[in-house]
Amino acid sequence: MYRYDAIDRAVLADRTAEFRDQVRRRLAGELTEDQFKPLRLMNGLYLQLHAYMLRVAVPYGSLSPIQMRALADIARRFDRGYGHFTTRTNIQFNWVKLADAPDILDALAAVDLHAIQTSGNCIRNVTADPYAGAAADELEDPRVWCEAIRQWSSLHPEFSFLPRKFKIAVTASPHDRTAAKVHDIGLLLRRGRDGETGFEVIVGGGMGRTPYVGPTIRAYLPSNRLFSYLEAILRVYNRHGRRDNAYKARIKILVAALGAEAFTREVEAEWEKIGPEGDVPAAEIERIRDAFTTPDFSSDPSTGDFEARRAAEPAFARFVRNNVKAHIRPGYGIVDISLKGIGETPGDISADQMDLVADLAERFGQGDIRSTHEQNLVLPHVRLEHVYDVWKGLHAAGLATPNINLISDIIACPGLDYCALANARA
The missing domain is CATH 3.90.480.20 (Sulfite Reductase Hemoprotein; domain 2)
Structure with missing residues (x-):
């Protein structure tokens, strides 16, 4: 998994210290709830029916044992002894006290976890194939690109106040285990005719009250041009996305309204304006790749009995x-x-x-x-x-239910017990 460096940790330390002061001001009555709301949402803190809920980012779903034990400790100390894993591979704690939120963020930062961009109209947690690095049908490990997108998008000033929340998935296998086509942007790693890797770019998918399967707007994008192309997509969305109606603000509505061809023309024109200067240097991608630890397969395994x-x-x-x-x-x-x-x-x-x-x-x-x-x-x-x-x-431990991909392996939100938007119990 990716190893945080001094810069990553400094960002988390600054953010947790800033939020501790914001919570102090809210508890002291110096901030109203309306003033505090955008600040807490930037740190993944929601006010639900009965308590605050904290959504913790698990970038591309990757956790170490140390991090998992830290989440268990948070569940015991600050919640009711459990957490809830979500469809963005994050984990939520549904019974958090506001006064405890800064201490939770400190505990998370101590193990290189955070709650940044798990809420709000920004680029949310980037998801990947959960079998990344292990799947037999994989072209290459997509987590490297997920981490690069995470670093590029975190606290990005141009994309911190989008018309609506924005979700990206990356996969490198023919069998899509990320549901890439129902994301705002789905990136499918492909091998080009020259043997180099690139991406099929899918835009405008989504679930909810108006589900769409996203269309492919570029069949092959060279991987070294990924970030300028992402910037072009997001700029077009920022420019034309609905801000007057939350139900029509997602990029899927924009793509459907303009049509895939017209939307693609807008993106390509913006991409040409940005040019290669908008791309992340290859050396930076290699730095990120080198920061991933690799499994030890040096000894020959035995199937035993x-x-x-x-x-x-x-x-x-x-x-x-x-x-x-x-x-x-x-x-x-x-x-x-x-x-x-x-x-x-x-x-x-x-x-x-x-x-x-x-x-x-x-x-x-x-x-x-x-x-x-x-x-x-x-x-x-x-x-x-x-x-x-x-x-x-x-x-x-009650975790051996043999039902993966069977009818009882359903996906559900926490439901009416917590969320004001829900209309049923999970």
Whole structure:
């Protein structure tokens, strides 16, 4: 996973100190709720039906065991002992006290986590294939591009007050595990005729009350021109997006109203004005790529008694059939952890379960945990000889439901118990 540097940590320290003072002023009555609202939303803090909710960013769904344990500690100390994973791979704490919010942000910053741009009309958390770096059908690891987009878009002054929230997904596999076509921008890594990598660019997808499958506005964009093209798309959206009607403010409405061809012409014209000066240098992309830790595949894995266990225990066999996927490396598997236990709220996970997942990732999963847009978790690098041990640990914690991609593996918001916009319980 990506290792934060001194600049990343300085940004988080400055932001948490700034928000601590804003909360102090709100509690002292120096700020009204109307004045405080845009400030708290910049830090992922919502005021819901019964309490404040804090949405924590999990960039492209990647977590370390240390970070997962920190989330468990926050759930115990500042919430009601659990968190809720969302469709943007973030985690929400639904019973936060305003006075505690700065301490939570400090606890997050201590493990390189934050809540920046998890709310508001800005570029939200960038999501990726949860199997990134492990999938057998992957062209290259898309997380490098997700991290570059995160750094480019974080606190970007031109795109901090868009007409509406904005969501980007990146995938590098033919099998789209990011739902890229229902994002504001979906980026699909492709190999060009010259052998170089680039992107198919999809714009204007979305769900909600007016669902759209986004059209492709560029079949192939060289990867070294990505950021100037993203800037062009966002400038066109900033210029023409509806600001008078929240229901018509998303870019999907703009693309549908203009038509894909007219929208593309606007973007291409803006892109030509920006030129290559708007692109991130190749050296910076390589710096980001080098900042990612890589799994240790140096020793040859053994399948051990994996096949014998699967043949002997029907419950384990069901788990393997539904929750274990092929890995790019022989002798390894990708283990999906369902947060959709029968009778449980989809996406919810207790603090004890978070600790258990962290322990399993540390012992058997190369210290790598992923959250998914389907509100589940993944251990992407597990030796087949250890899958049975992982299953036993998950089973004891109530996390071994073998239902990935089955009808009970549904996606749901926290619902009416929390959100003023909901009309049903999850």
